[in-house]
Amino acid sequence: MKEIQRSISIKNNEIMTENATNKTEELRKQTLEKAQSYLGLLQAQDWDNWINLWADDAILEFPFAPKNRPSIYRGKQDILTYMSSTTRSIVVDSVAELNISPMLDPSKLVIELAINGHLLGNGATYNQRYVTFFEFESGKIKHYREYWNPVVSIEAYGSYEAWMKFNSEL
Numbered sequence: 001m002k003e004i005q006r007s008i009s010i011k012n013n014e015i016m017t018e019n020a021t022n023k024t025e026e027l028r029k030q031t032l033e034k035a036q037s038y039l040g041l042l043q044a045q046d047w048d049n050w051i052n053l054w055a056d057d058a059i060l061e062f063p064f065a066p067k068n069r070p071s072i073y074r075g076k077q078d079i080l081t082y083m084s085s086t087t088r089s090i091v092v093d094s095v096a097e098l099n100i101s102p103m104l105d106p107s108k109l110v111i112e113l114a115i116n117g118h119l120l121g122n123g124a125t126y127n128q129r130y131v132t133f134f135e136f137e138s139g140k141i142k143h144y145r146e147y148w149n150p151v152v153s154i155e156a157y158g159s160y161e162a163w164m165k166f167n168s169e170l
Contacts, residue, residue, distance in 0.1 A: 024106045025106070031102070034141070058142055059074055097113065122158065
């Protein structure tokens with residue numbers, strides 16, 4: 001009798017593990033789909049649908065933001081205002097590289113992205129690389145952290161002063 005109980009217990013544990021794995025993989029799949037939607041809607045500048053991917057209390061973070069520019073934007077309205085203003089000056093002509101890396105936590109992922117673009121104001125080349133960290137909660141972006149090369153931006157604007165002027169207007 002003890003052998004049968006042990007066998008059932010092991011089988012139940014396997015079933016529980018398999019179910020947990022299926023839930024984890026389903027969440028990971030949803031996270032990947034949302035991140036891909038984010039990229040497509042951002043490139044299309046479809047702001048109404050893009051902002052709906054975000055949680056109401058979401059955080060958009062730029063750890064290396066320049067002086068005089070916020071490093072954190074909180075809430076959908078602040079995030080939308082900032083992001084839609086940057087695309088009025090920077091045009092993404094193409095995505096040169098894209099690498100999406102899921103993390104152990106199925107609600108998180110990293111995207112490495114290289115873009116080819118230009119500035120509207122002066123036509124300068126703007127080829128930038130980004131590393132972004134996404135964290136989703138209940139199917140919405142809860143926290144987004146972005147790293148990029150400020151030297152590319154400074155060179156595109158022509159000087160540090162011109163770049164800072166642009167950033168102070170955001």
